[in-house]
Amino acid sequence: TVPIGCGDKMWLLTALLLWVPVDGQVDSQTDSTKAVITLDPPWVSVFKGESVTFRCKGPGQPGNDSTQWFHNGSLIQTLNSTYSLTAASIYNSGEYMCQTALSVRSDPVQLEVHTGWLLLQVSSRVFTEGEPLALRCHGWRNKPVNNVVFYQNKKGFNFSHGTSEFNIPRTNMSHNGIYHCSGKGEQSTMYTSAGVSITVKELFSPPVLTASLSSLEGNPVNLSCEIKLPPQMPGLQLYFSFYMGNKILKGRNTSSEYQILTAKREDSGSYWCEAATEDGDIVKRSPEMELQVFGPQSPAFFWFHGFVYLTVGTAFLVNTVLCVKIEKDLRRLRKLYL
Ligand SMILES: *[C@@H]1O[C@H](CO)[C@@H](O)[C@H](O)[C@H]1NC(C)=O
Ligand SMILES: *[C@@H]1O[C@H](CO)[C@@H](O)[C@H](O)[C@H]1NC(C)=O
Ligand SMILES: *[C@@H]1O[C@H](CO)[C@@H](O)[C@H](O)[C@H]1NC(C)=O
Ligand SMILES: *[C@@H]1O[C@H](CO)[C@@H](O)[C@H](O)[C@H]1NC(C)=O
Ligand SMILES: *[C@@H]1O[C@H](CO)[C@@H](O)[C@H](O)[C@H]1NC(C)=O
Ligand SMILES: *[C@@H]1O[C@H](CO)[C@@H](O)[C@H](O)[C@H]1NC(C)=O
Numbered sequence: 001t002v003p004i005g006c007g008d009k010m011w012l013l014t015a016l017l018l019w020v021p022v023d024g025q026v027d028s029q030t031d032s033t034k035a036v037i038t039l040d041p042p043w044v045s046v047f048k049g050e051s052v053t054f055r056c057k058g059p060g061q062p063g064n065d066s067t068q069w070f071h072n073g074s075l076i077q078t079l080n081s082t083y084s085l086t087a088a089s090i091y092n093s094g095e096y097m098c099q100t101a102l103s104v105r106s107d108p109v110q111l112e113v114h115t116g117w118l119l120l121q122v123s124s125r126v127f128t129e130g131e132p133l134a135l136r137c138h139g140w141r142n143k144p145v146n147n148v149v150f151y152q153n154k155k156g157f158n159f160s161h162g163t164s165e166f167n168i169p170r171t172n173m174s175h176n177g178i179y180h181c182s183g184k185g186e187q188s189t190m191y192t193s194a195g196v197s198i199t200v201k202e203l204f205s206p207p208v209l210t211a212s213l214s215s216l217e218g219n220p221v222n223l224s225c226e227i228k229l230p231p232q233m234p235g236l237q238l239y240f241s242f243y244m245g246n247k248i249l250k251g252r253n254t255s256s257e258y259q260i261l262t263a264k265r266e267d268s269g270s271y272w273c274e275a276a277t278e279d280g281d282i283v284k285r286s287p288e289m290e291l292q293v294f295g296p297q298s299p300a301f302f303w304f305h306g307f308v309y310l311t312v313g314t315a316f317l318v319n320t321v322l323c324v325k326i327e328k329d330l331r332r333l334r335k336l337y338l
């Protein structure tokens with residue numbers, strides 16, 4: 001029974017091994033044909049009674065705009081690529097998804113329908129670093145709001161008299177947090193909106209610069225600019241630059257390696273690298289790394305050689321003593337038996 005059981009497991013293992021990469025491939029293919037929902041106006045939260053238009057973008061059959069729309073997981077309409085709510089009700093809150101003829105279902109968009117006096121509207125609640133974020137402090141029935149203040153984690157960051165919109169063209173990790181706004185309505189009444197949680201995901205982690213071990217003068221040294229986690233976006237091409245102090249060693253290359261062909265003592269110093277997206281919108285810098293190149297006259301080199309000579313010398317001495325002793329013993333034995 002043992003060989004059969006083992007065979008079974010082998011088959012399972014083989015099947016798993018074959019299945020995993022195939023699955024990964026399918027995943028990355030379907031990713032590119034995922035439908036995408038956009039909102040017009042762009043806000044994912046609205047007041048009751050306001051209108052919202054959803055648009056779906058994805059590959060379809062030529063001349064056939066047929067698009068499926070889902071609300072809270074159930075199919076609500078199969079018509080065309082736009083779906084409109086002329087007067088949103090509380091029941092229109094929830095999760096929306098769409099699917100065109102040749103796409104897979106889009107990522108969900110969470111619509112919130114609110115009541116109240118002041119609403120902080122956002123263009124999305126979850127971002128990948130680099131995407132734009134728009135904020136709007138919006139009054140009930142479009143009533144004018146004055147002295148608008150936007151807050152991130154309860155700290156005010158923008159004060160304006162006229163406009164009640166604020167744009168962050170490129171989000172980064174510092175934009176994570178809970179946002180709200182306040183403003184004056186009619187008769188100078190102060191209103192404060194509810195908080196909205198904004199999440200920004202890192203597109204790629206900051207790089208770390210490492211050097212190959214050898215650091216004796218005359219030897220090559222390899223520097224490597226490594227990104228620990230794979231980027232959020234599959235297939236994202238990063239560009240790497242290498243620096244020593246203020247000096248650029250190698251600029252904007254897809255290779256994350258840099259080689260010092262023959263290291264000299266002058267190559268000792270502070271090194272760092274940068275990883276950037278193709279458009280250069282997101283650039284991340286590694287911590288500095290100290291590289292020490294030891295020359296033949298350096299104390300380290302001296303100690304290293306001193307240590308080697310001392311070890312070899314000691315071994316030689318011990319050997320000699322042993323040899324002499326063995327020779328003597330042999331001679332004594334010979335004398336005894338012959
Ligand atoms: C979708 O259908 C609606 C109603 O039939 C129509 O008013 C609208 O123009 C259509 N939109 C597109 C993009 O074809
Ligand atoms: C959809 O889900 C949201 C939130 O879970 C809920 O508020 C809303 O009433 C639901 N609407 C329908 C029609 O199921
Ligand atoms: C459009 O495609 C859908 C399937 O996605 C199909 O049900 C429908 O009949 C097609 N309409 C036309 C006019 O070809
Ligand atoms: C607030 O934001 C608006 C629009 O982005 C800008 O014009 C204004 O200068 C900002 N005010 C302050 C105090 O930062
Ligand atoms: C994040 O973006 C803000 C501007 O919106 C900028 O001032 C800040 O330096 C950026 N932070 C990082 C870590 O890139
Ligand atoms: C350094 O890089 C070169 C070229 O990429 C490679 O041939 C060599 O083996 C590397 N050396 C070390 C110590 O990693």
Ligand SMILES: *[C@@H]1O[C@H](CO)[C@@H](O)[C@H](O)[C@H]1NC(C)=O
Pocket residue numbers: 252253254255
């Ligand atoms: C990147 O570096 C490699 C070798 O270091 C070089 O052959 C290539 O031309 C460089 N590419 C660019 C765009 O500079």
